[in-house]
Amino acid sequence: MTTEASETGMRMAELAARSGLSVATIKYYLREGLLEPGRRTSVNQAVYSEVHLERLRLIRALATIAGLPLSTIRDVVHSVAADSSVLEAMALTQDAVVGSAGSVAESDTDGAPREAATIVDEVIRARGWQCEPGSPAYVAAVRAVEGLADEQLASVLEHIDDYAHAADAVGRTDLHTIVEAQTRDEMIRGAVLGTVLRRPLLEALVLLAQQHHAREMLSDRSHE
Amino acid sequence: MTTEASETGMRMAELAARSGLSVATIKYYLREGLLEPGRRTSVNQAVYSEVHLERLRLIRALATIAGLPLSTIRDVVHSVAADSSVLEAMALTQDAVVGSAGSVAESDTDGAPREAATIVDEVIRARGWQCEPGSPAYVAAVRAVEGLADEQLASVLEHIDDYAHAADAVGRTDLHTIVEAQTRDEMIRGAVLGTVLRRPLLEALVLLAQQHHAREMLSDRSHE
Numbered sequence: 001m002t003t004e005a006s007e008t009g010m011r012m013a014e015l016a017a018r019s020g021l022s023v024a025t026i027k028y029y030l031r032e033g034l035l036e037p038g039r040r041t042s043v044n045q046a047v048y049s050e051v052h053l054e055r056l057r058l059i060r061a062l063a064t065i066a067g068l069p070l071s072t073i074r075d076v077v078h079s080v081a082a083d084s085s086v087l088e089a090m091a092l093t094q095d096a097v098v099g100s101a102g103s104v105a106e107s108d109t110d111g112a113p114r115e116a117a118t119i120v121d122e123v124i125r126a127r128g129w130q131c132e133p134g135s136p137a138y139v140a141a142v143r144a145v146e147g148l149a150d151e152q153l154a155s156v157l158e159h160i161d162d163y164a165h166a167a168d169a170v171g172r173t174d175l176h177t178i179v180e181a182q183t184r185d186e187m188i189r190g191a192v193l194g195t196v197l198r199r200p201l202l203e204a205l206v207l208l209a210q211q212h213h214a215r216e217m218l219s220d221r222s223h224e
Numbered sequence: 225m226t227t228e229a230s231e232t233g234m235r236m237a238e239l240a241a242r243s244g245l246s247v248a249t250i251k252y253y254l255r256e257g258l259l260e261p262g263r264r265t266s267v268n269q270a271v272y273s274e275v276h277l278e279r280l281r282l283i284r285a286l287a288t289i290a291g292l293p294l295s296t297i298r299d300v301v302h303s304v305a306a307d308s309s310v311l312e313a314m315a316l317t318q319d320a321v322v323g324s325a326g327s328v329a330e331s332d333t334d335g336a337p338r339e340a341a342t343i344v345d346e347v348i349r350a351r352g353w354q355c356e357p358g359s360p361a362y363v364a365a366v367r368a369v370e371g372l373a374d375e376q377l378a379s380v381l382e383h384i385d386d387y388a389h390a391a392d393a394v395g396r397t398d399l400h401t402i403v404e405a406q407t408r409d410e411m412i413r414g415a416v417l418g419t420v421l422r423r424p425l426l427e428a429l430v431l432l433a434q435q436h437h438a439r440e441m442l443s444d445r446s447h448e
Contacts, residue, residue, distance in 0.1 A: 127436075131435045132435055144425035169390040171431070200371070205347070212395065214399055
């Protein structure tokens with residue numbers, strides 16, 4: 001982590017301006033223990049470093065972009081700060097982001113038909129993915145398969161391997177964007193924003209690709 | 225379209241049972257002109273065919289899965305029934321589904337910074353996609369790029385070609401699932417459900433792929 005800036009340091013006003021958060025909000029995060037105290041320079045003055053700024057950017061991403069509650073943000077921030085592995089912090093972050101998505105509010109796989117879970121397990125096996133068995137992401141996949149089965153969309157499920165192939169490329173690219181980060185805080189922030197903000201980008205690009213392939217595959221059927 | 229079943233036909237009760245809609249709802253669709261009247265067999269009896277059932281399944285998908293308002297459903301259904309091309313019906317359907325997603329509620333590209341549009345244009349050009357220039361999908365892509373630029377997520381935008389490559393595979397697979405349908409109604413229903421219900425499936429698969437690639441790319445950084 002860069003510590004050069006901590007020699008001189010930032011006043012609270014500059015920290016607020018650079019993080020895009022109000023002084024009141026930053027003081028709240030300090031009281032709640034989400035942000036480490038600054039270095040005291042007098043009785044009522046402290047200076048903050050680039051490390052503080054990065055932490056605030058991470059908290060802001062978790063709060064405003066991912067919409068996580070404070071208790072969850074605390075867990076993620078403590079995991080990033082603690083001596084746990086980056087992989088553990090990543091897993092916790094993903095679980096928090098997926099868990100808050102609503103679609104998997106109650107993560108009871110017990111209620112899910114065995115068939116949907118079998119389909120997801122087979123996809124994971126076929127791709128050779130090493131996954132967390134009961135994670136919110138896994139539950140979300142089972143739920144999605146159930147939703148398709150309910151609507152008798154067999155054609156989508158028949159092509160699930162093609163979707164998994166494309167998903168593999170997306171997940172790999174996500175990780176490439178994340179590992180380029182210089183610090184843990186930036187890496188976790190990248191994981192959150194990458195997932196949350198990349199989602200609408202990918203979906204919009206898929207729709208544009210649909211337009212193209214519709215033109216190619218359907219134009220000969222124009223007036224059937 | 226199959227017309228064999230119309231020889232005998234279904235009573236209203238059977239149509240309700242097979243479509244999963246109440247008799248009251250079906251009568252409402254009949255009054256609103258979304259569903260063609262059945263064949264009269266007596267003063268107060270009519271029979272319905274498989275064609276009616278397919279139309280009801282399409283309306284149900286547009287209403288309950290895509291959450292579209294009745295006026296939009298009318299436009300889509302009339303486009304499917306009219307002598308317009310399948311491609312036109314598809315484009316109208318996609319616009320309706322994307323437009324209702326909320327993220328592109330006001331589709332003014334005027335407010336969008338030129339830079340974001342340039343990035344999207346470059347992706348479309350690089351992939352050789354034939355797209356609708358001002359479509360809701362295009363606006364959604366520009367908005368997504370803006371959102372990433374606002375958060376200074378340059379790393380995601382640097383990999384946008386990789387995401388576009390994966391999106392192309394997804395869009396092509398979507399079309400494959402759609403063109404397998406036997407009738408226009410089923411094709412448009414497939415386009416709606418394929419997009420709306422395939423979305424959470426793809427995103428969940430991406431998360432599982434993230435878990436796998438995180439393990440591969442981050443495990444050596446465990447305690448840095």
